[in-house]
Amino acid sequence: MLDAIISTRELLGRVDELLRTQRVIGPVRRDVPDATPPVRWFYEPVSSARQLDLGFAYCVYSPKQYLLPPRETLLEFHRTPDGFSARPVSDAQPTALIGVHPCDLHALVTLDRAFSHNGDDEHYQARRRRLLIVGVDCGKPCTPGVYCADMRANVADEGFDVMLQPLGAGADVERFGVRFGSPRGRAWLEAGGGCERPTAADERAADAWQERKEASFGRTLTTAHEDLPAMMARSYDSLIWEATARRCYSCGSCNLVCPTCYCFDVHDELDLSLQEGRRCREWDGCQLQDFALVAGGHNFRSKAAARLRHRLMRKSKWIGERTGGKGCVGCARCDRACTARISTVEIYNQLAEEV
Amino acid sequence: MKPRIAIFSLTSCEGCSLAILELENELLDLLGAVEIVNFREGMTERSWDIDVGFVDGAVSTPEDEREVTRYRACCKTLVAIGACACLGGVNTLKNRQEMESYRTYVYGERARWFPTTDARPISAVVKVDYELPGCPMNNREFLRLVKCLLAGVPFALPNYAVCVECKKAGNLCLYERGQMCLGPVTRAGCNAICPHYGSKCEACRGLLGAEALAAARLNMREIWKVDEERVLADLRLYGAYQGDGSKP
Amino acid sequence: MPRESVLEAGPVADIGAMAASPYLPEAARVLSVRSLTAMERLFDLEFADGRALGHAPGQFVQVSLLGIGECPISICSSPTRPQRFQLCIRKAGVVTAALHALRGGDMVGIRGPLGRGFDVSELHGKDVLIVAGGLGLAPARSLIQYVIDERARFGAFHLLYGAKHPSELLFREDLHAWRDDPAVDFHMTVDRPDEGWRGRVGVVTTLFRELPPLDPQRTVVAVIGPPVMFKFVLLEVLARRIPQGRVYCSLERRMKCGVGKCGHCQANDVYVCQEGPVFTYGRLKALREAIE
Ligand SMILES: Cc1cc2nc3c(=O)[nH]c(=O)nc-3n(C[C@H](O)[C@H](O)[C@H](O)COP(=O)(O)OP(=O)(O)OC[C@H]3O[C@@H](n4cnc5c(N)ncnc54)[C@H](O)[C@@H]3O)c2cc1C
Ligand code: SF4
Ligand code: SF4
Ligand code: FES
Numbered sequence: 001m002l003d004a005i006i007s008t009r010e011l012l013g014r015v016d017e018l019l020r021t022q023r024v025i026g027p028v029r030r031d032v033p034d035a036t037p038p039v040r041w042f043y044e045p046v047s048s049a050r051q052l053d054l055g056f057a058y059c060v061y062s063p064k065q066y067l068l069p070p071r072e073t074l075l076e077f078h079r080t081p082d083g084f085s086a087r088p089v090s091d092a093q094p095t096a097l098i099g100v101h102p103c104d105l106h107a108l109v110t111l112d113r114a115f116s117h118n119g120d121d122e123h124y125q126a127r128r129r130r131l132l133i134v135g136v137d138c139g140k141p142c143t144p145g146v147y148c149a150d151m152r153a154n155v156a157d158e159g160f161d162v163m164l165q166p167l168g169a170g171a172d173v174e175r176f177g178v179r180f181g182s183p184r185g186r187a188w189l190e191a192g193g194g195c196e197r198p199t200a201a202d203e204r205a206a207d208a209w210q211e212r213k214e215a216s217f218g219r220t221l222t223t224a225h226e227d228l229p230a231m232m233a234r235s236y237d238s239l240i241w242e243a244t245a246r247r248c249y250s251c252g253s254c255n256l257v258c259p260t261c262y263c264f265d266v267h268d269e270l271d272l273s274l275q276e277g278r279r280c281r282e283w284d285g286c287q288l289q290d291f292a293l294v295a296g297g298h299n300f301r302s303k304a305a306a307r308l309r310h311r312l313m314r315k316s317k318w319i320g321e322r323t324g325g326k327g328c329v330g331c332a333r334c335d336r337a338c339t340a341r342i343s344t345v346e347i348y349n350q351l352a353e354e355v
Numbered sequence: 356m357k358p359r360i361a362i363f364s365l366t367s368c369e370g371c372s373l374a375i376l377e378l379e380n381e382l383l384d385l386l387g388a389v390e391i392v393n394f395r396e397g398m399t400e401r402s403w404d405i406d407v408g409f410v411d412g413a414v415s416t417p418e419d420e421r422e423v424t425r426y427r428a429c430c431k432t433l434v435a436i437g438a439c440a441c442l443g444g445v446n447t448l449k450n451r452q453e454m455e456s457y458r459t460y461v462y463g464e465r466a467r468w469f470p471t472t473d474a475r476p477i478s479a480v481v482k483v484d485y486e487l488p489g490c491p492m493n494n495r496e497f498l499r500l501v502k503c504l505l506a507g508v509p510f511a512l513p514n515y516a517v518c519v520e521c522k523k524a525g526n527l528c529l530y531e532r533g534q535m536c537l538g539p540v541t542r543a544g545c546n547a548i549c550p551h552y553g554s555k556c557e558a559c560r561g562l563l564g565a566e567a568l569a570a571a572r573l574n575m576r577e578i579w580k581v582d583e584e585r586v587l588a589d590l591r592l593y594g595a596y597q598g599d600g601s602k603p
Numbered sequence: 604m605p606r607e608s609v610l611e612a613g614p615v616a617d618i619g620a621m622a623a624s625p626y627l628p629e630a631a632r633v634l635s636v637r638s639l640t641a642m643e644r645l646f647d648l649e650f651a652d653g654r655a656l657g658h659a660p661g662q663f664v665q666v667s668l669l670g671i672g673e674c675p676i677s678i679c680s681s682p683t684r685p686q687r688f689q690l691c692i693r694k695a696g697v698v699t700a701a702l703h704a705l706r707g708g709d710m711v712g713i714r715g716p717l718g719r720g721f722d723v724s725e726l727h728g729k730d731v732l733i734v735a736g737g738l739g740l741a742p743a744r745s746l747i748q749y750v751i752d753e754r755a756r757f758g759a760f761h762l763l764y765g766a767k768h769p770s771e772l773l774f775r776e777d778l779h780a781w782r783d784d785p786a787v788d789f790h791m792t793v794d795r796p797d798e799g800w801r802g803r804v805g806v807v808t809t810l811f812r813e814l815p816p817l818d819p820q821r822t823v824v825a826v827i828g829p830p831v832m833f834k835f836v837l838l839e840v841l842a843r844r845i846p847q848g849r850v851y852c853s854l855e856r857r858m859k860c861g862v863g864k865c866g867h868c869q870a871n872d873v874y875v876c877q878e879g880p881v882f883t884y885g886r887l888k889a890l891r892e893a894i895e
Contacts, residue, residue, distance in 0.1 A: 034532040042525065055690045060527055068495035069396050070523035074626045077669040084669045085711035088624030118877060120864050122624045169719035236891065247574055249516060249567045256522035263866030266626070266859045270502050274385040277670045279626065283523055286866060288515045289564075291646035293856045300870070300892065304566065310869070337522070339530045340574045508671055508697050 002165075002198040002206055003186070004178040009166070009215035010194030011176060014096055015049035018022060018132070022094035025066055026048070029057035043097070054099050054164070055173065058142040062104050062259030063097050063335065067111055067127050068283070071254075074123055074266070075279040086279075092126040098134045101278075102156035103148045103329040105135050107259030109159040110325030114262050117323055132184065132300060134158035136176075139209065140216040143332075147345045150221035151330035154213075161185025167205050168237065177206045184322040220345050223352045229317040235351040236309070244347060248287070254334035255285025255311065255346070260327055263291075286310050358406040358504065361393035363426055365419045366474065367412030368493040371437035375409075378494050385498070388505060398548055405430045406559055407504060411492075413439040413446040415474040416467045427481040432504065434485045434499065435477045436560045438593040441488040443592060446474035472595040485510055490559035493545050513543040515558050516563055522546035529555050535579065535586050540567040606813040620768050620847035625862045628667040628712025635707045636686060639773050641686050643738070644703055645679075646690045648711070656713075657754065660745035661720025661853060661881040665861045666690065666702065667712030674698040675858040675876070679741040681748030690739035691773060717861045718880050721746055721825065721851060723753075729823045729849075730758040732814070736765045736828025740773050742853055742880075743827045747781070754786050758821060761814055764791040765807030765832070769800045788814070807832060811839045824853045834894070837884065847885035854879050854893055 006014075018024055027041040028051055041056040043063050098109070104195035115124035135156060141148075148154040156163070162185035166173040168257040177198065189195060198206075223231045255261045265284040271276040284291065287307050292300035301307050319327030328344070335343040362372050380386065392405060408430030414423055427433055438444040477483050487496055496512075501512035513519075517538035521528070529536040529550055536555035538547065542563050549556050562568055568587075575583035634647040650656070656664070657680050667673040671873070674696075680689035691754040694703045705711070723746075733748055735743035750760050762781060766772050773792070781789040790813045792803040803810070807828070822845055826836045833852060840850055856875045863877040870893040887893050 006715060032527060032532060035527070040531075046622060050877070061522075061525055065525070070525075074624060079670055082708075084712065086669055086712065088621040088627045090619060090621045102434075115864065119625060121862075121864055122621055123626075126621060127836075131540070134508070141479055247570050249518075249563075249570050251516040251518040251539045253518045253522055253539075256519065264859070264864065265862070265867075266673065268672050270506060270671050272381065272388045272498075272502060272505070274502070274506055279673075280668065281865075283519075284865070284867075285519070286869075288519070290514050290745065291867065292857050292869075294855070295699070300856060306892075310871075313872070321872065336531070337528060339518075339528065339536070340570060341578045506670065508701065 001179075002177040002179045002203060004165075004189070004195040005198050005202055006164075006176050006178055006189065008176065009187075010192060012049035012052075013053065013194065014192050015096070018096045018188070019047065019049070022096055022132075024052075024096045024098060025063070026098040026308055027054070027059050029056065034193060035275040043328050044064065049098075052098055054136050055166075056099065056142075058101070058146075058331070059104075060333075061257060062107060062331070064102055064107065064111065064262075066095060066257050067108070067124055067131065068115075068264070069263055071280060071282045072123065073278045077279065079275050079277070085158060088122065090123055090126040092130050094130045094132075095127075096132040096134065096249060098136075100133060100135045100160070101138045101142070102135065103146075103151075103153045104259055104330045105133070105156040105159035106135065106153040106326045106329045108329045109333075110260045110319065110323055110327070111146050111262055111331075112159075113323035113325045114319070126258055132188065133160045133162075133181075134185070135163040135181075137165045138165065139213050141218075145151050145220075145272055145343075145345075146330055146332045147220040148330035149217035150219055150225060150345070153329035153331075154217055155328055162189055165191040165206055165209065167202065167209065177202060177209075177306045177346050200318070220349075222349045228348065229320065231352055231355060232313060232316045233347075234355040236313075238351055238354055239349060240350050240354065242303075242305040243248055245308050247342055248304045248305070248308055249340060250287050250289050250304050251339070252285035252309065253337040253339070254342075256283055257285050257333040257334065257337040258315075259329060259331060260315070260325070261285065286314070308342075308347075312344060315344065315349065357388065357390045357405060358451050359598075360389045360407045360409070361405045361430065362393070362409045363393070363411070365410060365412030365423060365477075366415035366440045367437065367444070370412035371440075372409075374491045374494040375497060377403045378498060381409065381498060385456065387499065401569050405427045407432045407434060407501075409434045409497075410436075410477055411437045413444050413474040414477055414480050415446050416472060420472070421481055424481045425476055433477075433481065434500065435483045436492045437485045437538075438478045438488055438490040438492075438561075439474075441486040441501045442559075442561050442593055443474055443476050443596040444490060474601070479596065479601060486512070487539070488512075488542070488560040489545055493548075495546075496544050496594050514563075515543050515569070517541045517543045517545065517547050517550070517560070520545070521541050521550045524551055526550050529553070534583065535575075537586075537589055540571050540590075557592055558590045561593075562590065615737055617771055626714070626860070628665070628669075628673070628714045628837060630710050631713040633705050633707055633709045634713060636693060639691065639775075640771055643691055643693045643769075643773060645774075646702070646705070646715070647687050647691065649687045650713070652873060655747075656682070656688045656716055657685075658688070658716035659720035660723065660743075660749045661742055661743075661851075662716040662718050663742075663861075663880060664688075664690070664713050664715030664717060665858075666692075666698070667714070668698060668701050669712060670881070672698040673699045673712070673714075673859075675717070675861060677742035677745070677853075677880075679744045681745050683752035687795075691738070693738055714861060718876055719878060720881050723749060726823050727752040727756045728821075730760070730818060730821050730825045732817065732822060732840075734763045734826045734828070734840075735825065736832040736836075737767065737771070738773070739828035739832075739853070740766075743825065744777065746825060747777075751784070751787065759815075760786065760790065761788040762790070763807055763810040763814075764789075765793045765794070765810065765828075766791070769793050769797050790814075795844070796850075797841070798836060801833065806835070808835050808839050817843045817845065819846065823849045824851065830855075833853055835846050847888065848883050851881055851883040852879050852884060852887065854887070856880075 005261045013295040115121040160181040165177040315328040534555040537558040538556040541558040630651040859865040868875040
């Protein structure tokens with residue numbers, strides 16, 4: 001069921017309206033002549049709605065960076081001869097994220113839960129509270145190798161303030177079907193007066209569009225989604241871990257590009273005066289060699305195989321169990337980022353063959 | 356008492372010393388926090404009672420050997436800066452040629468006036484307390500080391516690959532652009548500056564470890580179907596000598 | 604390409620204060636510092652605003668020296684002695700070395716109490732056996748003091764302690780007091796004696812011979828020490844038919860946030876900083892990474 005219809009022109013007008021008061025982030029197209037295909041998209045701040053490319057395939061990095069930046073200051077402190085003063089800080093600013101595909105919407109839900117599970121992380125929540133999320137549905141697999149449908153993440157019913165569904169085909173979509181996910185989203189979009197009531201024909205067109213979409217997704221994963229955690233539990237001692245780890249650089253790229261990986265490191269920085277400083281957090285990854293290293297040199301996960309297993313267990317089982325969100329949304333960013341061409345879904349399938 | 360700091364150059368382009376002068380925003384604060392006593396690029400007055408000595412350049416002549424031994428003797432803490440001082444650097448290209456031929460090539464008739472040896476990192480000759488690799492070294496990392504020394508806490512290089520910083524910087528991986536980047540096997544600390552500007556990493560900060568190198572050999576052969584030796588030859592450009600003493 | 608790098612974006616323009624943060628340490632004053640051994644020092648602390656820490660035995664705090672870093676340390680005093688709290692810190696790396704340089708009057712940052720300690724109400728009315736090895740005596744001591752201070756609420760109280768060498772014995776004054784306390788059945792041993800040593804020699808498990816027969820129906824056991832010790836003590840305990848749900852132990856892991864977010868402390872799917880560090884063996888044995 002659609003809540004409204006809006007024309008592309010009206011929609012972009014609403015985005016330009018947002019730009020008067022806040023930062024707008026969305027998919028921006030970049031030419032990369034030496035890549036195949038010679039174009040990529042990145043979530044970046046825009047200064048005009050026209051810079052957004054809502055027909056994008058996929059963004060190289062997920063929108064995670066706007067909620068959990070690669071690096072952020074948690075505390076500013078001042079050291080004195082007889083003590084210290086410290087205050088928590090945030091650079092959170094009102095931001096609209098325009099153009100998020102269902103997979104990334106699912107991932108944002110996971111992050112929301114991880115950073116509120118058993119106590120809020122105020123630094124995350126400060127950003128989250130100021131974030132308006134506008135999803136846009138994808139009509140077909142954005143690129144070969146994705147397994148979002150296997151992960152039940154190619155359709156999203158939550159995680160957005162507004163969800164847009166392109167109506168009609170072709171590159172130049174002129175109208176979007178709209179679903180509202182929050183009063184905030186509704187208020188923003190309706191304020192321009194450009195929302196129309198969906199007609200019966202619109203509903204039919206939207207349903208047909210969804211059917212075409214569903215039919216366009218194949219399946220890659222050989223294990224049914226609901227059986228994946230149990231299959232993974234049985235594969236704990238598989239040789240596949242060690243065999244695959246021989247190729248693993250422990251470079252952590254797979255962690256860092258993953259939209260649901262949220263582990264971080266904390267460290268202090270001092271100015272040259274040694275009086276002023278900051279406590280910062282930075283993205284970390286469980287594939288990195290020192291992730292579980294403690295003083296004295298003991299490493300609780302010293303082998304690349306144990307780290308690889310840990311990551312995939314988190315993706316397929318543990319994050320889901322802990323947060324109720326999805327640990328893996330099938331976006332295949334890890335597979336694309338891996339210069340050893342280690343593929344998460346391929347590992348799932350190899351393990352399934354064994355156990 | 357401000358720590359007394361000196362900066363020395365052996366056989367090098369002195370780019371690492373210049374990188375310090377390029378710390379424009381922090382240079383004044385730095386000069387406020389330390390006393391610079393012996394710095395050929397920056398000043399002329401010399402003094403020989405030194406808390407921290409930074410040395411760039413490889414040891415490549417008998418004269419270098421004598422000099423670096425002297426630096427060691429007069430510096431409480433000795434820091435090797437740059438790929439030459441830490442890994443041998445590009446100077447080591449000469450190690451793979453006949454000594455007589457390159458001496459004559461460089462110095463012609465007067466070659467016998469210029470004795471030379473294999474180019475080696477400083478640690479091959481004297482004990483080194485810290486190393487800041489890179490060609491040139493990263494001056495932010497230099498600053499971090501200085502702060503650690505001032506605060507009296509140990510300094511450590513990042514123990515992860517360049518890819519980590521490359522990802523944090525939001526770059527498109529060069530493998531997606533058909534380049535065999537050495538980021539996955541190279542120690543981070545440069546903010547992935549080369550990949551950021553579109554050129555592949557050439558491992559000027561040295562290898563991350565034997566495991567990553569073994570993975571690289573396997574992947575080059577089996578996944579990328581390229582001549583592993585040719586790709587790994589890049590490693591030797593800056594890093595003929597690696598931290599663990601191995602020669603890749 | 605090239606694009607504006609996130610890392611090179613420079614200082615953030617309008618950084619603003621926040622009302623609260625789980626990462627903000629509170630100021631605590633170091634009242635005194637005492638050397639226990641060459642490697643361990645005992646710190647007496649109190650919050651600048653005078654409030655009690657309000658912990659359970661077995662919990663830990665994150666200790667901060669701003670500009671140097673933060674690290675997790677068990678609370679080694681009992682909540683029954685609330686005026687101040689104590690930490691026993693081994694010099695092991697960057698932060699702990701800097702902590703060792705502190706003097707009385709200095710300030711540190713404290714976050715906590717964190718994690719889950721012993722559920723003492725579960726222990727009330729039971730016979731208690733505590734087995735501590737090495738630095739494990741520090742976290743164990745919060746429970747030992749608790750049992751001594753609330754002695755009437757417990758049945759028999761057995762305490763076994765093993766150290767590598769006499770020079771590594773912690774809390775010497777306490778050891779004497781426990782030995783002389785008729786309400787504590789206390790035994791200790793060292794792996795390697797020196798000339799002056801008159802006590803027992805051998806690993807901690809040899810002390811089980813000193814114990815009277817345990818009543819499996821009413822005994823709870825806490826095992827706190829290095830991982831190697833854990834398995835051997837466990838065998839002794841399980842051989843005496845103590846149920847797995849009444850054997851407690853404390854896990855160590857790398858920790859950064861202490862509040863279940865950063866991921867560093869995980870043993871398989873379990874966040875040790877939140878669900879632990881104290882676990883029952885019944886729970887632990889499902890964690891392959893905890894017992895490997
Ligand atoms: C729950 C718990 C209770 C502990 N209780 C005590 C105690 O009572 N007394 C004591 O002396 N030690 C205790 N430790 C160990 C203590 O935390 C480490 O020795 C300390 O973190 C080393 O920090 P560092 O900065 O000196 O060492 P570095 O090697 O420089 O470590 C850098 C950082 O890594 C992390 N880290 C390193 N080692 C450990 C480790 N073993 N555990 C957790 N994080 C680590 C910390 O964040 C640390 O600041 C405890 C650890 C845990 C997990
Ligand atoms: S991206 Fe690939 S090589 Fe790097 S840590 Fe992940 S699996 Fe290993
Ligand atoms: S460009 Fe190089 S450093 Fe960057 S992610 Fe790719 S392989 Fe790693
Ligand atoms: S220490 Fe960060 S999750 Fe436990």
